[in-house]
Amino acid sequence: MDPNNTPDETRAAVNPVAATLDLLGDRLTLALLGHAFVSGTTRFTRWLELTGAPPSVLTDRLNSLAEAGVLERSPQSAGSDRHDYLLTELGNATWPILVCIWGWQREWTPEGAWQPDLVHTACGHRGPATIRCGACGTAVTGADTDIEMDAEAIWTVTSGARRRSSRGPARGAAGADMQFNAVMEAIGDRWSGAITGLALAGTRRFGRFRSALDISPTTLTDRLARLCAVEILERPAGSEREYRLTPRGRALFGVFVFLIRWSMQAFPQVPGPLQVLHRDCGNLLRPELQCRGCDGPVNRESARIESIVPRPHA
Structure with missing residues (x-):
């Protein structure tokens, strides 16, 4: 269902960031989009081979992406009941999110060497991109920004949050290039995504996280501990109630700003x-x-993604 074609009262109940995390904060969903971008995958049977996902789960994810307007079904031939799943304009807009995730995992995870490689065809440079401001053209990091939050609306990011079923590796999943395991700790459920986003916005104190999210102390303690365990957050020496982003956590800035940007495109x-x-x-x-x-600018017209294929041992 397209939220922009729904009644006003329905649109008012939609939280764009929450809906984006629900849709894209999923390991299998990211793998499907990744294979679409890297190898041009469009067919159910090929995704089944590449991901090893159970057919019913794969069907669910493809249906969700189609309903969200990220993919569109196209008959494989006249009168056929089989369909290709093609990226839409909104689907293509997820490309920089995937590029930032792959870049982050390449630089900050043990599996980095197997992440798809970004190649800027204009100059031949290989490797992760940086972020720049589209308005003034200058490079930008989290330290150069201010994040304004609607204090009344931010808690709805986690309202009705559901635990995702694919935070960990999927059964029979393909190689490390499409695992997305590390980034799932930051965006794999609404609580973790909201906490990481608030940390990027400058929130540090336990009480501030709790009041902003209307979260129970037990749940907040659990998520903060997880984020510390994967070195996205850290507790400064001598402080029991303060949490700061590590360099690894700050490097997620690109992932989050493109997720927010995509949510604005999906729910204008x-x-x-x-x-x-x-x-x-x-x-x-x-x-x-x-x-x-x-x-120079990096986009789908000026760059390509190359999958890293492990070579067999001699």
């Missing part, structure tokens, strides 16, 4: 609970990818 008529402002130019941040080699 619904105001979101977060706005990211570029402090230097004063504009709402419109993130763009920038090549580390030549500072």
Whole structure:
């Protein structure tokens, strides 16, 4: 169902960031999109081979992506009851999210060497991109931004949160390039995603996390412990109630700003609970990818993704 074609009262109940985390904060969903971008996969049988997911689970994810307008079904031939699943404009807009996730995992996880490689065809540079402001064209990090939060709306990011069924590796999943295990700790459920987002916005104190999210102390303690265990957050020495982003956590900035950007594209008529402002130019941040080699723009027209295929031992 397209939320922009629903009645006003229904749209008002939609939280764009929550809906985005529900849809894209899923290991198998990211794997499906990843294979679509890297190898042009469009067919159910091929995704089945690549992911090893149970057919019923794969069907559920493809249906969810089609209903969200990320994929569209196209008959494989006239009169056929079999369909290809093609990326839509909204589906193609997830490309920078995948690029940032792969870049983060390449630089910050043990499986980094097997992540798909970003190649900027304009200059030949290989490797993760940086983020720049689309309004003024300058490079930007989390330290250059201010995040404005709707205090009344932010807790709805976690309202009705559901535990995802694919935080860990899927049965029979393909190689490390499509595992997405590490990033799932940050975006794999609404609680973790909201806490990481608040940390990127500058929240540090246990009480501030709790009041912003209307979260129970037990649940908050559990999620903070998980994020510390995977070195996204850390507790400064001598502080029992303060949590800070590690360099690994701060490096998730690109993933989150593109998730927020995508939520605005997916739900253009619904105001979101977060706005990211570029402090230097004063504009709402419109993130763009920038090549580390030549500072040129990186997009699907100027870059390609190459899958890393492990070579068999001699």
